[in-house]
Amino acid sequence: METQLENPEDWLDKYGDFLYRFALSRVKDPSAAEDLVQDAFLAALESRRNFRGRSSVKTWLIAILKHKIVDYIRHKVRVRTSDKAELTSDGAANPPPDINFDSVGNWQIRPAKWTVTPTKLYEQKEFIDVLYRCLGELPARQAKAFLMREIDGLSTKQICKALDISATNSWVLLYRARMSLRQCLENKWLGDED
Amino acid sequence: MCKYCRRLKKQLLILRYAARLEPFTDDEIDRSLRLTKDARQRIKQAMKDFSSSDP
Numbered sequence: 113m114e115t116q117l118e119n120p121e122d123w124l125d126k127y128g129d130f131l132y133r134f135a136l137s138r139v140k141d142p143s144a145a146e147d148l149v150q151d152a153f154l155a156a157l158e159s160r161r162n163f164r165g166r167s168s169v170k171t172w173l174i175a176i177l178k179h180k181i182v183d184y185i186r187h188k189v190r191v192r193t194s195d196k197a198e199l200t201s202d203g204a205a206n207p208p209p210d211i212n213f214d215s216v217g218n219w220q221i222r223p224a225k226w227t228v229t230p231t232k233l234y235e236q237k238e239f240i241d242v243l244y245r246c247l248g249e250l251p252a253r254q255a256k257a258f259l260m261r262e263i264d265g266l267s268t269k270q271i272c273k274a275l276d277i278s279a280t281n282s283w284v285l286l287y288r289a290r291m292s293l294r295q296c297l298e299n300k301w302l303g304d305e306d
Numbered sequence: 307m308c309k310y311c312r313r314l315k316k317q318l319l320i321l322r323y324a325a326r327l328e329p330f331t332d333d334e335i336d337r338s339l340r341l342t343k344d345a346r347q348r349i350k351q352a353m354k355d356f357s358s359s360d361p
Contacts, residue, residue, distance in 0.1 A: 124350055124353065128341050128349065129339070129340045133339050136339060146341060146349075150345075150349045150352055154352060154356050157356050157357060158360075174328060226320060229320075230320050230323040258325070262326060290318055293321055294314070294321065
């Protein structure tokens with residue numbers, strides 16, 4: 113059954129505090145969290161005609177807010193780093209896809225054993241914090257492609273249209289985003305070495 | 307599937323779950339945290355302004 117989009121005038125009362133708490137838990141800055149909630153509501157208003165009712169309004173608003181949070185973190189990362197450092201950081205966050213393997217396809221950088229389990233992620237606040245930091249460090253298009261696929265559940269075709277890229281490009285972006293994220297998480301939040 | 311391929315697959319699955327995670331269990335969240343009155347007013351006004359300028 114499709115969800116009907118509620119009257120936007122009710123959004124603030126129904127979801128404002130919830131979204132604020134989520135934003136605050138990610139950015140740890142009350143003023144920034146307020147701005148993010150406002151940005152999310154305005155973005156939702158702008159794109160409300162695209163709401164297809166496949167999720168609840170709350171889930172839809174959270175997804176929009178997550179995009180805003182990642183944009184905010186990316187902006188903070190960029191402001192913190194000098195141009196030179198930014199280039200270095202981009203390089204680190206965006207390794208060539210074959211860095212994990214040697215020339216004959218054997219593992220060069222072996223994935224570590226992560227101590228989190230998918231069903232217990234709620235208990236892993238630190239892991240989620242690091243994930244958002246890592247998302248903020250991804251190049252913009254990689255982050256967007258990842259969020260569109262994993263949070264918004266968009267198809268390859270929809271991602272290609274939104275980012276104006278080919279299907280092959282979208283697969284490369286997604287591959288690099290995933291590999292960069294897992295590498296970033298291993299660097300900043302390491303599981304058990306084995 | 308090789309040992310490290312399995313690990314990679316699990317890591318990618320965790321990334322997906324983590325990205326889709328919806329906020330908060332009850333004990334994780336401080337429900338006393340709310341938008342301030344000023345912030346609420348500002349957001350309301352911004353939404354009203356946006357709506358009135360949106361065809």
